[in-house]
Amino acid sequence: MGSAAVPVVVGIDNGGTSNNATVLTLDGRFLVDRLVETPSEVLAGPEAAVEAMARAFDGVLALTGVLREQVRAVGLDTPGPASATGVISSKGSTNFSQPAWRGYDIRGALERRLGLPVFYHNDGNAAALYAHHVHFGADAMRRSSVSAIVGTGLGGGLIQDGRVIAGAAGMAGELGHVHIPLTEVLAPLQPVPVCACGFVGDVESVASLTGIERNLLPYWLTRFPEHPLAGVSPARAAKLVRDHGERGDELAREIFAQQARALGALFTIAANFTDPHAYFVGGGVMETAPEFRDWFLAAVRQHTRLRAEQAALATFALVPDRDMAGARGVALAALEAVRAEPAPPPPLVGG
Template sequence: MSITTETVGANAERARSHNRQMVLDRVRQAGQIGRAEIARGSGLSTQAVSNIISDLLSDGLISEQGRKATTRGQPPVQYGLNPVGGYAVGIEIRPDAIFATVLDLCGKPVASLRRTLAVHDLNGVTEAVVAAKSAIIEEADLPASKVLGVGIVMPGPFGRTGLSGTGSELSIFHEVSPTDWFTEALNTPVVVENDANAAAVAELVAGAARGLDTFACLYFGNGLGLGLIQDGRLVRGAFGNAGEIGHIPVTSKGRAVPLEAALSRLAVQKHLANAGFDIRSSDGLAEAYAARNAALMTWLDAAAAEPLSHAITIIENMFDPEAVILGGAMPDAIFDHLISSVTLAERSVSNRPGRTTDRLLRGASGRMTGTLGAGALVINRAFTPRIAAVAR
């Protein structure tokens, strides 16, 4: 006997939660869809779909969207997501601040806030997160029953690893499980991911990856991380640390350096500081780019010429994505410059005829990608069918 995993529906009562998520996901992907079409695409019976649709309507998660014109017979009722049927709270923990947002069921932000993080020990960060959750729910004027959960993102890697002490992770969580810790502190369902993983989910739910099933998101945060989506699902690794690409050595100016030492927000800030420019904010970087600051332009050309080009080649040949998305805490103009300047390798599995998507894309979630991703994690979990183990 072997064990396989399937994501097709099952009519057994024990699989109802799985089937409910499957139907929600079908509705989300289609925009508008009828019961018969859901049944055909999911493997569920029409009666099973009808029962689930009835429950989703009662819960307010979907709504009727009119009828689809047909050449004969009664036009079928179409169903779509109800944006106000549920909300997700997203909280991003950065070294100097807490960012929070509320997303509606379609992934649209309805409120956001930023709080300075003055205390950096475990209790201080926890208190700041609890306060941010309360404040953002109050600002959005949400009833507790409408909150699907809280997503929390922070820099990785998680736990003690060979990368500990490099300055990119939040070491205060080395000895505790962040998920268990915040679930108890917030008294609500919590999902915790690193910021690069969250960024990838943000682009999947409501960003540049709409319509893509398998892609990579190169995320510019405190350091440099990689979020991977395979067949619509997040690739986490054994301990949630898949994608720590910032620590892979690449060639830059004739020597081997960690990728994030040559290609990250911290790297450009350090380069500018050495040239006499103290620029710390994204707005400052945008102004410097608009002014064609010579030091910044030199850094961009060097970053695209070797480190970024090398990194894209690694990502493409290791993961075979439909596209690689650049996103995070950098101005759009800088991402556009990097994308237009990079040398895409001919010897790459992504170099193929008949492509319908560019190999490199700019993310659509902007500088708040990590925060939006935190909320998107909750929404994605609500829509993603769990894989059921099936004995053969």
């Protein structure tokens, strides 16, 4: 699959259980068309995790037949919160829960391990960047977008003129922790949801797998006490809700309708802050049958309050290539960084 002597960048998407890696040529061709996963070892601590990323790097080069000498840079994404330079939050995160991870410079550690420049984004920003460039193509550098990535938590990303808005501390686009009005989201007498981060009534407390387990499913099982999920452990039941939703199950559709309303409320806020050209939805909630995806995306759009001028220009779409989006997004970021490097000066010619 590889091309001898063609310069490339490598993208590595680091997750809680797996690393996914890809290879992108400097002329914009991905040499990998599927997931290339290896264990991430994040629970074993920083040193083991960095070694696991190095193995992912070596493995994808072997798979594509690319020599190490052809690699110009590496893109890395991890779950947030983390700084723009890849330093994990001092409070840690869901994936990086051990004390050793707090304040750990994961980008710098991988750069030292590989001996190559490493460019960093969090996973929400990476997926958002990929969705933006795939959707807009040649117009990407003249367009803006906002993305919500619904998974265990809720990630996101803001793109302006084709580039990630990182913010002063690198934590812009943490859309999961934006507080939203709940009057049109919750059912009468439904308890106000609490996020795993401690916030009350933010988007992630509703639109995430954790939100289903902690907040939505317990309430809706009181309304459907004979439902098959009533006898299943909360963690497993939350993961089964999506399958029930695909089959049109009433309880599951109520849950996902609430998630769609929450995302609509989030995008309404985004419309007034950034007025983007496009709104993207990705993550596990979208890894479903076409009928369910179309229903869910239509519900998100229905509950996004746009002015007529905005609605005439806005696009609602899915993040493409789902599980590959993170690795591909940071590969694109690395490619842009390499292309922006100044050309070396011409050699001196003796007189």
